[in-house]
Amino acid sequence: KLDYCASLKNLETISEKQNYKFIQGDICEPHFIKLLFETEKIDIVLHFAAQTHVDLSFWRTLEFTYVNVYGTHVLVTAAYEASVEKFIYVSTDEVYGGSLDEEFDEASPKRPTNPYASSKAAAECFVQSYWERYQFPVVITRSSNVYGPHQYPEKVIPKFISLLHQNRKCCIHGSGLQRRNFLYATDVVEAFLTVLKKGKPGEIYNIGTNFEMSIVQLAKELIHLMKKTTSESEMEHWVDYVKDRPTNDLRYPMNSEKMHNLGWRPKVPWKEGIKKTIEWYRDNFHNWKNAEKALEPFPVTELFAQLDVP
Secondary structure, three states: OOOOOOOHHHHHHHOOOOOOOOOOOOOOOHHHHHHHHHHHOOOEEEEOOOOOOHHHHOOOHHHHHHHHHHHHHHHHHHHHHOOOOEEEEEEEHHHHOOOOOOOEOOOOOOOOOOHHHHHHHHHHHHHHHHHHHHOOOEEEEEEOEEEOOOOOOOOHHHHHHHHHHOOOOEEEEOOOOOEEEEEEHHHHHHHHHHHHHHOOOOOEEEEOOOOEEEHHHHHHHHHHHHHOOOOHHHHHHOEEEEOOOOOOOOOOOEOOHHHHHOOOOOOOOHHHHHHHHHHHHHHHHHHOOOHHHHHOOOOOOOOOOOOOOO
8 A cells, every 4th residue: 555654665575486476455445455455365364464563543543444354355255256266364463462471372361452453353353253253364463563774663662672772762652561473574474374275264373472571571571672771860861751652552461372383483492583673774774755644652643643534
């Protein structure tokens, strides 16, 4: 679609490959999607397309519902009509809601607490219904937070890195005690390849990691790596606590045994992944024309105006 968070520069390294083709379009346009399946002979769909920024979802709730639920319905319907071999819907650990101690497995109930997670949970229901009603071979994945090069800097890791590169403070929502699990991008790619080959139709798979840290810990880790300081007082100099968003789950602990049984486990250590990520943003922050806007703390009301949708 080439929305605000997209950059064609992310695709330059693969643009000449024979097995690659870029087509600009919108999953919310049924005629376009139907034509795509008719002309491209698609046999497998990995559906990543979504509005994903939780902060933004509180201010653009209708757009999130429209893109994530309606768009998914359009896509899964067209895929079903085209008789594709496998349809993988990429969901999120946030559909479970927060938990301090209970570890979520794939059978745990969905209790989303923000508009983004709610829209992903609703879309899951549409996708699952095509398995229940038609035995259409859908697979749902729910993953932890993904980080690495090429990610639009509204997300916490590239945001903090980019702020520190500019000698600006990390803006932390509320207390910063919220904990998140982080997976490096190549590990998640391996997970999707595993699901493509071995994932069973009608099943859900958690793609998670035991690596977890609080947002405050994350900020201090990045400050230590980028500003070469271990002094608590110096670290506090690089942190700015800002107003929290309306709800902010404390943890999303997931059990990923089902994926482990398919032969997948995360491989990239945090120290290796974060080093590569820091280096990439030093040189590539301006791959997006509007990257500076992504660094503003939540909420920025003029940016987050509700959009009219059909």
